[in-house]
Amino acid sequence: MADHNNIILEARNIRTENRGAVTLDVQSLKVCNDEVLSIIGPNGAGKTTLLQRLAMLQRKPRGELLFRGKRVGTDLSATEYRRCVTMVFQETLLFDTTVFENVASGLRFRHTGKDEIERVVSENLELFGVAHLTGRSVRTLSGGEARRVSLARSFAVRPDIIFLDEPFSALDPPTHESIVADLSHILRRPGMTTVFATHDRSEALRLSDRICVMDRGKILQIGTPDEIMNHPADDFIASFVGAETILPGIVTDGNAGTISVNVGGREVMAVGEAKAGQNVVLCIRPERIALSVESRLDATSERNVLAGTVVDVTSLGLYYRVTVDCGFILSAYITPGSVKKLGIERGKKVHASFKATAVHVLKR
Amino acid sequence: MDLIYEGIKQAIILLITLDPEVMRITLLSLKVSGTATIISLFIGISIGTLVALAQFPGKQFVVSLINTGMGLPPVVVGLFVTIFLWRSGPLGFLGMLYTPTAIIIAQSVIATPIVMGITLAAMQQLPKKMRLQVLALGATPLQSVWVLIREARLPLLAAVMAGFGGVISEIGASIMVGGNIKGYTRVLTTATVMEAGKGNFEVAIALSIILLALAYCINYILTHIQQRERRF
Numbered sequence: 120m121a122d123h124n125n126i127i128l129e130a131r132n133i134r135t136e137n138r139g140a141v142t143l144d145v146q147s148l149k150v151c152n153d154e155v156l157s158i159i160g161p162n163g164a165g166k167t168t169l170l171q172r173l174a175m176l177q178r179k180p181r182g183e184l185l186f187r188g189k190r191v192g193t194d195l196s197a198t199e200y201r202r203c204v205t206m207v208f209q210e211t212l213l214f215d216t217t218v219f220e221n222v223a224s225g226l227r228f229r230h231t232g233k234d235e236i237e238r239v240v241s242e243n244l245e246l247f248g249v250a251h252l253t254g255r256s257v258r259t260l261s262g263g264e265a266r267r268v269s270l271a272r273s274f275a276v277r278p279d280i281i282f283l284d285e286p287f288s289a290l291d292p293p294t295h296e297s298i299v300a301d302l303s304h305i306l307r308r309p310g311m312t313t314v315f316a317t318h319d320r321s322e323a324l325r326l327s328d329r330i331c332v333m334d335r336g337k338i339l340q341i342g343t344p345d346e347i348m349n350h351p352a353d354d355f356i357a358s359f360v361g362a363e364t365i366l367p368g369i370v371t372d373g374n375a376g377t378i379s380v381n382v383g384g385r386e387v388m389a390v391g392e393a394k395a396g397q398n399v400v401l402c403i404r405p406e407r408i409a410l411s412v413e414s415r416l417d418a419t420s421e422r423n424v425l426a427g428t429v430v431d432v433t434s435l436g437l438y439y440r441v442t443v444d445c446g447f448i449l450s451a452y453i454t455p456g457s458v459k460k461l462g463i464e465r466g467k468k469v470h471a472s473f474k475a476t477a478v479h480v481l482k483r
Numbered sequence: 484m485d486l487i488y489e490g491i492k493q494a495i496i497l498l499i500t501l502d503p504e505v506m507r508i509t510l511l512s513l514k515v516s517g518t519a520t521i522i523s524l525f526i527g528i529s530i531g532t533l534v535a536l537a538q539f540p541g542k543q544f545v546v547s548l549i550n551t552g553m554g555l556p557p558v559v560v561g562l563f564v565t566i567f568l569w570r571s572g573p574l575g576f577l578g579m580l581y582t583p584t585a586i587i588i589a590q591s592v593i594a595t596p597i598v599m600g601i602t603l604a605a606m607q608q609l610p611k612k613m614r615l616q617v618l619a620l621g622a623t624p625l626q627s628v629w630v631l632i633r634e635a636r637l638p639l640l641a642a643v644m645a646g647f648g649g650v651i652s653e654i655g656a657s658i659m660v661g662g663n664i665k666g667y668t669r670v671l672t673t674a675t676v677m678e679a680g681k682g683n684f685e686v687a688i689a690l691s692i693i694l695l696a697l698a699y700c701i702n703y704i705l706t707h708i709q710q711r712e713r714r715f
Contacts, residue, residue, distance in 0.1 A: 176615045178538065198623050206619035208612050215634055224630075225620035276621055 125152040127312050128280060133172050133182030135165075135336075143168045143336045145182075150280065150314055155306050157323035158316040160333035161359065166316035167209070169333065170282045173314060174206040187279075202229060206282040209289075211269040213257040218249065218268050221257060225276035243271040246305065263294035270298075274305070283315040287322065299325065320360055324348070332356050350479055354400045357479065362402035363440075363450040367483075370397045377422075377475055383447040388422035389478035398483035407477035408451035410441060412461050414470045422475040425449070429467045432458065439463070443471050490688025497689050504666075509693055512670040515583055516651040519590030523646050526591070527598025528639065532628060534599075535606030536614065549603060552596025557589075561659030564589040568660065581662035586670065589656035594646035601645060605638035606631060640709045644702050651698055671697070 128150040135143035143165045150156055150173075158166045171177055175184065175197045184191040184200075191200045205225065213221050222240045231239070244250040247267040257265065266286065273281060286302075287295050303326055306313050317323055323330050324344050331341045332351075340352040351357040354365050368382035370393045380387045380399060393399055414424055427445035439458050443449045449471050453463065463469070497505045534545055566572050568580040568588075579585045609631060617627040632639070654672040661668035663677060671694040678687040 171615065174619055176618055198621070201618060202621040204619075205621070206616070208616055208619075210610060210612060212610060212613055212616040214630065228620060228622045228626050272620070282619075 126150065127152045127187060128173065129185040130173060131183040131185070133169075133180070133184070135168050135172060135177060135181070141336055143172060145169065145336075145338055148173075148331070148338065148341075150312060151328075153309065153312055154328040155313045155315060155326050157327040157330045158314065158333055159318065159320055159323045159330055159359070161318060163335075164333040165336035166318075166333055167284050168336070170206060170284050170314060170316050173280075174204055174282045175200050176206065202276075203278065204280040204282065205273045205276055205278040207269055207273045207284065207286050209285045211262075211265040213260075213265055213269055213272075215257065218244070218252045218255050218257060218260070221268055222272045222275050225272060229276070239275050239277075243275040244268075246274065247271040247301065262290055263298065266290060266294075266298060270302070279310070280312045280314065283313060285317055286315075287317075287319075302326070332359065334359075348404070351402060351481070353481060354402065357400075357402035357481070361404060362479065363405045364401075364403040364408070364448070366401040366403075366447055368399055368401060370395050370399055378480065380480075385425060385446045387425075387478065388475040389480050390475050391478075391480035393480065393482060400481040400483060402479040402481065403449070403473060403477055405440065405450045405452040408449060408471055408473045410443070410451055410453055410457070410461065410463065410469045410471055412467075412469060419472060420474065421472040423478075424470050424472040426468070426470055429463055429465055429469055432463055432465065443469060445471055486684050487688065490685045491692065493685040494689030494692040497686075498693065505690070505693065507666060508669055508671055508674050508690070509697065511583065511668075512651060512672075512694075513697065515586045515657075515670060516590060516647060519587045519594055519650050520643065520647045522587070522591040523594035523598045523650075524643065527595045527642065527646070528602050528632065531599040531602025532606055532632060535603050536628070536631070546603065549596055549600050553600040555593055555596055556655070557593055557653040557657075558655035558659070560589050560592045561656030564592065564656065564660045580660060581664060581668060583661070583668055585660040586657050586668060589660045590650040590653065593653060593656060594650045597649050598642045598646045601642035602635070602639060605635040605642070608638065609634055637709055637712055640705050640712075644705050647701055648698060651701075652694070 126149045130145060130148040133143060133145045134141065158169060160166055172180060173184070175191060186195060186200055186203065189195045191197065214224060219240055222243055223236045226236045226239060241250060244253055247270055249264060249267045249271060252260065252264060252268070257268065260268065270286065287298060290298065299322060306326060315326060327344060329341060330344055330347045332339045332347060334355060340347060340356055347356065348360050351360055351362065357365055366382045366387070368380040368387065370378050371381045371386065372379040372395055373393050376390060376392065378389050378391050378393050380389060380401060382401065387401060389401055414426065425445040427443040427449065429441055430444045431442040433440045438452050438454050441451050441453050441463055443451065451471060461469070531549070534542065534549065564585065565580065567574045568577065568585055569575050579588070613634065614627060614631060617630045622630060652672065654676055657670055658673045658676065661670070661673065663669050663673040671690055675687050675690040675694065678690060
């Protein structure tokens with residue numbers, strides 16, 4: 120479990136520029152011992168740049184990095200620091216030799232003894248389920264096998280911190296699922312701190328103790344998965360973490376922790392503190408919205424029941440996204456069984472309902 | 484046709500009888516060009532790798548310079564090495580002109596940019612993040628350079644072949660700085676030119692065949708290593 124009082128790595132005022140453009144600008148970032156910290160954000164958010172900076176892989180680093188309280192570059196040389204951490208890149212970047220030699224490479228850099236190398240390499244190949252490939256040339260590996268070997272290579276050096284840069288991208292779904300499942304156990308081992316960049320929020324939710332949201336080189340919010348998913352700091356984060364319904368409105372009434380907000384002429388009830396006349400943005404996750412054919416206003420604790428018309432029904436595999444026009448657009452996730460039972464189709468009149476507590480209020 | 488036939492026959496006789504003069508010339512050619520290739524590998528791979536991995540202002544200018552050097556005319560190299568080693572030249576006091584060492588120097592100058600250019604291209608073909616991955620695994624800067632050179636070993640074998648091929652077959656520099664002295668600085672190319680000049684075409688053809696066979700054998704061995712690596 121993460122020890123939030125024990126900071127293993129701290130970055131201060133780190134900044135990177137590329138041809139005059141600022142690609143990374145982070146005032147402060149603390150990584151706790153034994154935690155899994157996910158960095159999420161869209162493409163070009165600066166996730167890879169941040170990981171490379173934290174791993175001391177940039178040519179002219181700016182800002183300060185403290186590892187276990189020691190300044191990297193002064194109290195601790197860059198090579199000494201890099202021998203305490205490691206990084207797995209988006210590409211597997213295996214060396215053109217055997218699987219064994221790849222996994223042994225980090226240990227050879229550290230002049231580890233032959234017997235120890237053999238023991239650690241077999242242990243890590245076993246851990247990632249690729250022990251049977253030990254003598255094989257990396258040229259003959261499949262994408263999933265190559266990814267497992269590259270993970271084994273990095274874990275073999277027993278790093279204090281491992282930086283993972285979108286390690287599951289470009290894998291087919293079954294391979295992706297099997298590697299994520301294995302890694303979710305491995306990352307929970309004591310003494311393992313992980314900083315993990317991804318643009319897949321479900322991966323982040325599944326693996327992380329904390330999530331850090333980035334965009335345009337800046338950190339927008341850091342918090343537990345629950346904080347990020349249910350209390351996003353702004354509408355960009357809300358949208359990125361999956362609050363598909365984001366509605367700007369004006370508070371018409373505020374009373375005892377419940378506010379009434381006018382959104383496109385309709386009243387929406389939400390939990391929060393705001394004064395009448397204040398501009399707010401309401402964020403609602405699609406899985407929090409229920410659809411019914413008849414109004415359930417009198418038979419439910421849900422404070423928001425809005426009549427509307429279905430404008431779109433899209434299959435997302437295991438469930439459907441149903442878009443409803445209630446004077447503004449709402450998105451709801453509905454199971455195939457419910458779609459069939461309610462006869463949901465374009466033009467169907469429905470009632471969308473959600474609790475006031477399902478609405479996250481952002482003040483403008 | 485008779486001339487060619489006679490030349491081939493003469494070559495076979497010279498080879499079978501292990502003609503002492505031909506053997507001396509062949510061995511000297513191998514020694515001089517082999518040494519020059521080894522020297523050019525040390526210098527060319529080091530500088531080529533450094534230029535490929537380092538970021539510095541004017542890098543493009545340096546890369547263009549190296550690429551231009553790959554086509555350095557041997558006669559021009561021969562001329563400048565001669566001037567440098569001339570009695571009154573900057574290195575005249577060494578007394579190296581018209582010695583095998585002078586040929587080695589000139590051939591090294593010819594082969595080094597070839598090796599350097601191929602090394603540079605080979606290193607730049609590696610994935611950009613490979614260097615970062617090696618460092619991320621805890622390598623020192625020196626260890627990371629060694630790993631990258633190892634990763635580029637197949638194209639680097641091409642550098643060896645191109646370097647050796649370039650110098651074993653050149654004549655301009657060898658004749659200028661070596662002087663084609665019998666039993667001392669006479670190599671296969673200079674001997675071929677001399678024999679052709681004297682009208683001894685059969686001997687010239689014989690020497691050419693030996694030169695071709697030599698170049699083929701060396702390249703066959705290197706190609707065999709390269710292809711075995713590729714299959715691995």
